[in-house]
Amino acid sequence: MIKTIRRIPVAHYSNLKARTGYSIRLDDKEIALFKVSNGRVYALENRSPHPKGGVLSEGLVSGEYVYCPVYDWKISLVDGKVQEPDNGQVRTYKIEIEKDVVFIVL
Amino acid sequence: MKKLVMIGNGMAGVRTIEEILKLEPEQFEITIFGEEPYPNYNRIKLSNILQGDVHFDDIIINPLEWYKDNNIQLYTGEAVVKIDTKARKVLSDQGREVQYDELIIATGSKAIILPIPGANKQGVTGFRDIKDCELMIKLAKQYKKAAVIGGGLLGLEAARGLLNLGMKVDVVHLMPHLMERQLDRVSASMLKEELEAQGMNFLMEKETVEILGDERVIGLRFKDGSQIEADLVVMALGIRPNTEVAKNSGVYVNRGIVVNDYMETNVPHVYAVGECAEHREIVYGLVAPLYEQAKVLANHICGRETEPYKGSVTGTQLKVAGVDLFSAGEIHEDTTTKSIMVHNEYEGIYKKVLIRNNRIVGIVLYGDTKDSTRLFRMLTKQEDISGMTSVSILQSECSGAINDGDDVASMPDDELICGCNGVTKGVIVESIKTKGLTTLDQVSQCTNAGRSCGRCKPLVASILSHTLGNQFNEKAASKTSICGCTTLSREEVIEEIKTKGLTSVKEVMNVLEWNNEEGCTKCRPAINYYLGMIYMDHGMDDRDSRLVNEKMHANVQKDGTYSVVPRMYGGVTTAKDLKKIAEVAEKYHVPLVKLTGGQRIGLFGVKKEDLPSIWKDLDMPSGYAYGKTLRTVKTCVGSQFCRYGTQDSMALGIELEKKFERLDTPHKVKMGVSACPRNCSEAGIKDIGFVGIDGGWEIYVGGNGGVDLRPADLLCTVKTKEEVMEITGAYLQYYRETANYLERTSKWLERIGLKHVQEVLADKEMRQALNERLDKTLKKYVDPWNEAIQSKEIQDKYYMTHIIKVGE
Numbered sequence A: 001m002i003k004t005i006r007r008i009p010v011a012h013y014s015n016l017k018a019r020t021g022y023s024i025r026l027d028d029k030e031i032a033l034f035k036v037s038n039g040r041v042y043a044l045e046n047r048s049p050h051p052k053g054g055v056l057s058e059g060l061v062s063g064e065y066v067y068c069p070v071y072d073w074k075i076s077l078v079d080g081k082v083q084e085p086d087n088g089q090v091r092t093y094k095i096e097i098e099k100d101v102v103f104i105v106l
Numbered sequence B: 001m002k003k004l005v006m007i008g009n010g011m012a013g014v015r016t017i018e019e020i021l022k023l024e025p026e027q028f029e030i031t032i033f034g035e036e037p038y039p040n041y042n043r044i045k046l047s048n049i050l051q052g053d054v055h056f057d058d059i060i061i062n063p064l065e066w067y068k069d070n071n072i073q074l075y076t077g078e079a080v081v082k083i084d085t086k087a088r089k090v091l092s093d094q095g096r097e098v099q100y101d102e103l104i105i106a107t108g109s110k111a112i113i114l115p116i117p118g119a120n121k122q123g124v125t126g127f128r129d130i131k132d133c134e135l136m137i138k139l140a141k142q143y144k145k146a147a148v149i150g151g152g153l154l155g156l157e158a159a160r161g162l163l164n165l166g167m168k169v170d171v172v173h174l175m176p177h178l179m180e181r182q183l184d185r186v187s188a189s190m191l192k193e194e195l196e197a198q199g200m201n202f203l204m205e206k207e208t209v210e211i212l213g214d215e216r217v218i219g220l221r222f223k224d225g226s227q228i229e230a231d232l233v234v235m236a237l238g239i240r241p242n243t244e245v246a247k248n249s250g251v252y253v254n255r256g257i258v259v260n261d262y263m264e265t266n267v268p269h270v271y272a273v274g275e276c277a278e279h280r281e282i283v284y285g286l287v288a289p290l291y292e293q294a295k296v297l298a299n300h301i302c303g304r305e306t307e308p309y310k311g312s313v314t315g316t317q318l319k320v321a322g323v324d325l326f327s328a329g330e331i332h333e334d335t336t337t338k339s340i341m342v343h344n345e346y347e348g349i350y351k352k353v354l355i356r357n358n359r360i361v362g363i364v365l366y367g368d369t370k371d372s373t374r375l376f377r378m379l380t381k382q383e384d385i386s387g388m389t390s391v392s393i394l395q396s397e398c399s400g401a402i403n404d405g406d407d408v409a410s411m412p413d414d415e416l417i418c419g420c421n422g423v424t425k426g427v428i429v430e431s432i433k434t435k436g437l438t439t440l441d442q443v444s445q446c447t448n449a450g451r452s453c454g455r456c457k458p459l460v461a462s463i464l465s466h467t468l469g470n471q472f473n474e475k476a477a478s479k480t481s482i483c484g485c486t487t488l489s490r491e492e493v494i495e496e497i498k499t500k501g502l503t504s505v506k507e508v509m510n511v512l513e514w515n516n517e518e519g520c521t522k523c524r525p526a527i528n529y530y531l532g533m534i535y536m537d538h539g540m541d542d543r544d545s546r547l548v549n550e551k552m553h554a555n556v557q558k559d560g561t562y563s564v565v566p567r568m569y570g571g572v573t574t575a576k577d578l579k580k581i582a583e584v585a586e587k588y589h590v591p592l593v594k595l596t597g598g599q600r601i602g603l604f605g606v607k608k609e610d611l612p613s614i615w616k617d618l619d620m621p622s623g624y625a626y627g628k629t630l631r632t633v634k635t636c637v638g639s640q641f642c643r644y645g646t647q648d649s650m651a652l653g654i655e656l657e658k659k660f661e662r663l664d665t666p667h668k669v670k671m672g673v674s675a676c677p678r679n680c681s682e683a684g685i686k687d688i689g690f691v692g693i694d695g696g697w698e699i700y701v702g703g704n705g706g707v708d709l710r711p712a713d714l715l716c717t718v719k720t721k722e723e724v725m726e727i728t729g730a731y732l733q734y735y736r737e738t739a740n741y742l743e744r745t746s747k748w749l750e751r752i753g754l755k756h757v758q759e760v761l762a763d764k765e766m767r768q769a770l771n772e773r774l775d776k777t778l779k780k781y782v783d784p785w786n787e788a789i790q791s792k793e794i795q796d797k798y799y800m801t802h803i804i805k806v807g808e
């Protein structure tokens, strides 16, 4: 089988508000898209790794971190790592921006 | 550098290391083995954890960073199994070998488990460590009935904890009296009565001979043949020093590891300290003597001249809410003792001081322990009391509370303030003066006072305020920063916002140099609240600094769906509204329609995307069931229908709810209005409650029906509805302006005092000013559901899931 890399356009960069999480469904995947204060954009699986964790797009964003809205775990948007004292990791997705279009790379 | 190894990472051992680091920070390369998987924690507070006052995180004494900062190699979850005293090395259960020049054994002790049939069944535990507590907390969720074997200090603290966890508790005791080693017959029976009133059941003079059940415990059988049911059995019969490793390695052990006055064992370079050590045939089980040992050992190991350890007299108290008792020294009269006794049955106070040859040799205090520090000093110092009258010995009878300034002033310098850590008034005053200390935290850090059981803290605070005199600033002394992102306290942040004219959350964090540029989930919602409180009519709420419920204007649920609870003012509804709710529930397939505990209807399990359209269809205002704001105003039917009603409770409730809805408050606020003292709306456990009486209303405040149940206090009685609105507005605004964010009115009222609030509200101008500020604030709010329906931008940002099809 040939593994195909797919780029999916998901949003216009200029429409995204900073410090906000958007929830995006690509087929069966739910992805949280964040634009942070420094302008960078990140995409993560939209679920905290806490066993009863919440939907990340609704969490509070601080710098390059988001807090799980239900259990308050602090999660890095850059690599998806849960910060001490908790641990775990959320799947991250690569983002590419061309002209004004934000792509998620699957 | 010399290599220092310690076995055991508990209270006595780590205190020894702290003392060593104070004397010689560079002399040793330190390694610590601890069998438990945690850094050093305050074992004493396990009782408080069971009783629900504190969390595991709060009882860590030395966090992992402390070990790192002091270059200590710590191995947790790893036990030492062998000491090779010839080759001077220890071997761990993970096969690790570590060389030592000096070795400290500080292995503490373990709970004694009765060697009776069934003792190894599931559901049988001691009460010694975090693991035991976790087990009890877990079982309390699944089962109803607990038995505690042992009516001593530990057993009673465990029993109290299990009651708090919602279990029924039997305490089984072998002897005819509780705590027979600390209390005499009279005080023991007073204690028993108090604890029975709290819900404990006692089975006295019962010897347990078997634990019943298959794999899990289901009950106990006693020697007299009787049986009881139990799903959890806690053995609190005493402790046995952990000595196996020492014994198997050739260190001399009797009951404990035998040490001399310098804590040396029979093997050179091997020391023992704490509950595992036996000194002059005594093994101690309280921290005060252990900390004395720690100090002597630290000096000795560092090669300093030191007084030898000569043993200690200990005093005990019970950490059970509602029980004040203290005991030290001898407790029973004999032919050579004389006693002074006060027994005030009416107030439940009992005091006994035993005297031999003009010296105090024993103290038992029940119901009032204010004299304990002074009497205990007289006992330990063996002061000659021949010149004193019995009244002056039991002084507090006439002099009132000990922690007012005068008493602190008249206290001699060598009075022991912190029993656990052996800290005297002199030492505290000295360090405040020489080191320029201004806060309770600093005093604890420098002197250790207050770092163990914590009961001396109020006294330490009085000494601090007395020593600093008018330099003392109460606010600064108890200063705690609002979160880890800053060192500033609430007061300082508010002050800076006002003087510097800061207007946004971002600006506050920037200008006040937050160490975490965009804050965290603790400070951001708090700053946002303070800004909204200070700038009454600005509409600059930072929605993204609110947590999920307030940001979404709905309660998030475990599966990520939301609940919708529309207003139903005063719990009064109409057929029309009920129809709308019913139609919405059907149209959106709402999984649960439920009457809430707040007299209204909730729709649970709603998908996020459906929220705006449900709100639109309902066309009712948000009930704010999710907010730090006014939640519900519960009412009773009152004079419109009820034969007892003296006032129109529904009308008042509706008016209150319409006036104060949407107002941001430090924590949620609930109200209740009843039309007579039968109080069908439970106004006595609401933040503000109103009870109709003939010709007026009683206003109650500070009630709470949640985690810390608290009956409300009567604030005042007024005649008219206008007065009700005026007092309520002023009270609410005063709470808004002075409470910490997330401080419920019950906690706030306890902190600042009912009297104080009554004084503030008695002042007419004050009332007026407060109400003006409140009214100005109330103008800025709009209904958030309606706002969301109107705004595409809000919908897109918060409520839409953007569905994108991939491929064809």
Ligand code: SRM
Residues within 6 Å of the ligand: B555, B556, B557, B562, B563, B565, B594, B595, B596, B597, B598, B599, B600, B602, B604, B624, B625, B626, B631, B632, B668, B670, B685, B686, B703, B704, B705, B706, B707, B708, B744
């Ligand atoms: C819906 C309701 C239970 C019900 O089915 O009846 C409810 C549901 C929740 N309560 Fe409650 N409480 C409800 C009445 C109460 C009451 C009874 C009352 O108000 O008369 C109390 C005790 C009274 C009191 O607060 O003093 C109550 C004490 C709590 C507490 C403890 C507060 C405290 O200070 O101790 C919490 C936790 C908190 O707020 O931090 C809480 C928190 C919650 C939360 C918001 C938990 C959360 O953060 O997700 C629950 C949301 C469930 C959901 O899926 O939407 N709920 N809660 C009730 C809504 C009433 C309403 O119409 O608004």
Ligand SMILES: Cc1cc2nc3c(=O)[nH]c(=O)nc-3n(C[C@H](O)[C@H](O)[C@H](O)COP(=O)(O)OP(=O)(O)OC[C@H]3O[C@@H](n4cnc5c(N)ncnc54)[C@H](O)[C@@H]3O)c2cc1C
Residues within 6 Å of the ligand: B007, B008, B009, B010, B011, B012, B013, B014, B033, B034, B035, B036, B043, B044, B045, B046, B047, B078, B079, B080, B081, B106, B107, B108, B109, B127, B128, B129, B154, B157, B242, B245, B273, B274, B275, B276, B284, B285, B286, B287, B288, B290, B317, B319, B420, B453
């Ligand atoms: C519920 C409860 C309430 C209490 N209340 C009070 C009170 O109000 N006032 C008071 O003064 N005292 C109180 N105490 C007693 C006090 O906690 C103890 O006296 C104190 O903790 C003893 O300190 P320690 O260092 O000797 O032992 P510990 O604190 O028990 O530390 C010993 C540590 O060594 C570890 N260890 C054992 N063997 C090995 C090995 N071979 N290798 C590695 N590690 C090992 C153990 O796991 C343990 O963590 C209470 C105790 C309990 C359990």
Ligand code: SF4
Residues within 6 Å of the ligand: B636, B637, B638, B639, B642, B643, B644, B645, B646, B649, B674, B675, B676, B677, B678, B679, B680, B681
């Ligand atoms: S509180 Fe009094 S007036 Fe109100 S319903 Fe109950 S009995 Fe009737």
Ligand code: FES
Residues within 6 Å of the ligand: B417, B418, B419, B420, B421, B449, B450, B451, B452, B453, B454, B455, B456, B457
């Ligand atoms: S008396 Fe226990 S900490 Fe001070």
